[in-house]
Amino acid sequence: MTSTLPAVTAPQVPAQRQPAPDVRPAGRTASSKRPDLLLCGALLVAILTVQGWNIADYPTLSDDEGTYLAQAWAVQEGKGLAHYTYWYDHPPLGWIQIAVLTWIPKMLSPESMTVGSMRVTMLLISAISAALVYVLGRRLALPRWAAGLGMALFGLSPLSVVLQREIFLDNLAVMWTLLAFTLAASPSRHLWHHFGAGVAAATAVLTKETMLVVLPALLLTMWRHSHRDTRKFALTGAITACTLIGLAYPLFALLKGELLPGGGHVSLWDGVKYQMTRPGSGFILDQGSGSHGVLRSWLYYDRVLPLGGLVGALLLLATWRWSVTARALAGPALTVAILAGLALRPNGYLPAMYVIQALPFLALVLAGGTASVAHAVLRRSHRLPHGGRYALAAVLAIGAGAYVVPRWYDGDRTAVTADANAPYQAASKWLATEVEQPEKTRVLVDDALWLDLVHAGYRPGLGAIWFYKADLDPAVTKTMPHGWKDLDYVVASPTVRRDAADLPNVRAAIQHSTPVAVFGTGADRIEIRQIQTVSGGVR
Template sequence: MTLVIERPSPTADTAPVKPVRSYRSWWILTPLLVVAGLVNGWNLHGWPGRINDDEGTYVDQAWAMLDHGALAHYTYWYDHPFLGWAIIAGYAGLTDGFDRAPSGVMVGREVMLIAALVSCALLWLLARRLRFGRGWSAVAVALFALSPLAVYFHRMVFLDNLATMFMIAALAAAASPRRSVGAALWSAVWFAGAALCKETIVILLPALVWLLVRHTDRRTRPWNLGVFGVTFAVLVAAYPVFALLKNELVPGAGHVSLGWALWWQVFGRAGSGSLLDPSSGTYGLAHSWVDLDPWLIVPGVLLVPAAWFVPRLRPIALALLIQVVMMCRGGYMPFAYVIAMLPFAALLIAGLLAAVPTRVPAIAAGLVAAVLVLPAWTSTMVAQSHVDGSADSRAATRWVVDHVPRDSVVVTDDYIWLDLKLAGFTKPVWLWKVDTDPEVMTEVLPAGAASIDYVVLAGQADSTLASLPTLREGLAGSDVVERFGEIEVRKVRR
């Protein structure tokens, strides 16, 4: 296989590229978005099931913004910037989401569906600005939208989905054919939005700056980079300024702080191990991605070296390489980490196939897709369409609503917490706030475990209960009154 090696030239690297204004792009993109919407929206609430209560946390925090103007349903401790759940709150407010949806988390998943479709449109725009043909741009969008791995994570309420959407917008602005200061300005605005949704996205700054450099004229490059840097810095600085105004920038007695939260995020968490260690949590997480779908992330990563022979793909390859290297360092690896890798893997696969001067690799890829990829994807998506992974959680919630007094103290996860609040319960307690939030212990659990009436949870790991002794004591002194799959409703004995 021979790649077309692009040499830096006025035509390839610095000459202005006229914007493509053609209805033909819409004739291709519109059906793609319809198919993406159907695939990502079908059984939105049922698959994946309720497997990571970060979903509930972000939706609960959005509810708190609307209900009583707070940044979180408990004390906001700067775990993440709050733009992500502010977007969910805005959507819920405009659509009356928390009053109409069958469950609070469904509101967040609706926002994720919209974010996925916007990301698809932006990925098309980015691919076209990287001089992909319409056909290969469609391939990139299809990979990003239809892979079961992508669908699995795009549906869940993770800040990474919103941050990735803004990141793709920043890259598309940086690659603007106008090569103007305005393009640099908007690239900074969108990238700041990404950072204010999920701060870890800033590791991709080198790739974004490289793309911006490639798409600016040498004569105006200092101005463009200056505008980008100042705009991004000013917008992101609003977050620490906010903390400073609340006297919560640095650690101190009696209050949370941004400084402590950043320290905890970087150094305080137990590491997941390196991707290079087969016994590590990081390796196991990556293996689960491959089990779900090996046809997107694996080829994308393997093609990173080849992408260096295609100059227009080098910033995209760098973005994916940075994320792979971070997986090898041995630090904490978030469950949703793969989300920001998906668009770059899709672009590399489509971009490298487009760069090959002969049709043989494209034909071979098409045969592989027809024989292996599409049947596997179709089988997975058909199977998931019949799964209702949230049924047990909803059933447990309904039982509590029907049988437990509204003033009872119910310890539960963040999925069920909001649905109980919406049903009129006054004292639901998120399990992670037992023993860790002084306000909860003083006002809701003054007698410790004796203050708990019910516990509604799936089985918890010993390591979790070791850090929550009051919850452990409550569970030890309780009896199961109902069971819904793995979720037990326990009544604490007085």
């Protein structure tokens, strides 16, 4: 009798724990990158065309633009960090970069070193920033069309076109911040990418110190995109690089003996104190406040990007737990939330260029929110035939375009056709041709025209005088022993007339002068006024 033995099976040995698979996206081939390059390139051409056309004539020249360019001119000329006594209002790295940007144009044509003509250098910054918005969108898992939408929102919004044309430190700081986010979201996760993100972040802060507030959002992006095994090293390297480079500014002040207040010198402490205690412009939602006026000026140019981006950020933050898109865009959404929260301070100071820092992140979260909504709508329409789903997507896109395009067309058409700077150009020409001895003439002028006068032969600082310095800089006031009587002309631009109330010498110069030439009308007019009583002044 034979017996059937039970089959013997091999014992089940627990499998060894395998390391977690690498979830990084596989490197794309050159052919797979071609659509991205074509889309990004086409959008870049459109953005540069719209931003570059008529760039010198619109918007109106601002005193801040003139100040940064004049400081860059001082760096180029070896006259120090500013065209007057440098005080610690902003770190000087911003206008040092402007000096590098404008060096070649100035070398080729020295008389072109004026605000209107040098605005063209900002197109390079706009191009880099727009391309970084696209790359960052792709690295944050946006589909190609959504990354392109974010780039278009950032570069073609009338609000962006106006502000990105101007020579503002914020535009350079945004470029460096976008580079930091792009490196932090690098799919290859190399440690040097995170180290580079820290360097770029520090450069952004030293370009415009207000970028400091978005660093938590950058760290969040880096945390999400770093490998868990090397996360501590990545974050430590980035924070160390950012901190060490950032400390160069107070170290610079310390080595110059200007870190703390003292007799006979400016100080970094006084600069920080001024920034922290400067009068606020009121609550942004209070209709009678200066901050509300700034908000109205933003919404005058465009409501789609600021309001849509804010709604997009709130949507992404609210759906963070269950939305893949929301988690991917957590960094930009947090950036928008931080900047919006600071703008909503009850009595904070809100400058007109503040929104520049938020523009790329508003564009990304609006594009991401649009992608999320579109995905949800199409997913719910799964019962439709394949062609019907594409038809629905086309209807949604056409509807959004019908709302946005007419509003943007009007704003962008103004930007490429209006001549807002004719009064400035006429005043510059008059001062260059109608004054017989410019080298012996003293003129109070805002910084938008300061370099024009220098090129026309007026002595920097003694002949062409930035109007603030006639009251606030001891190095200038000591050359005016008789105050306003030592001046010949005052160019009463809107900026000069507005701020004269707080500047005794400027106010007296306007009161004791008569207009000899007026360019423009209404509140935007520029008056060249001749001082009536002059005695004993430096000539």
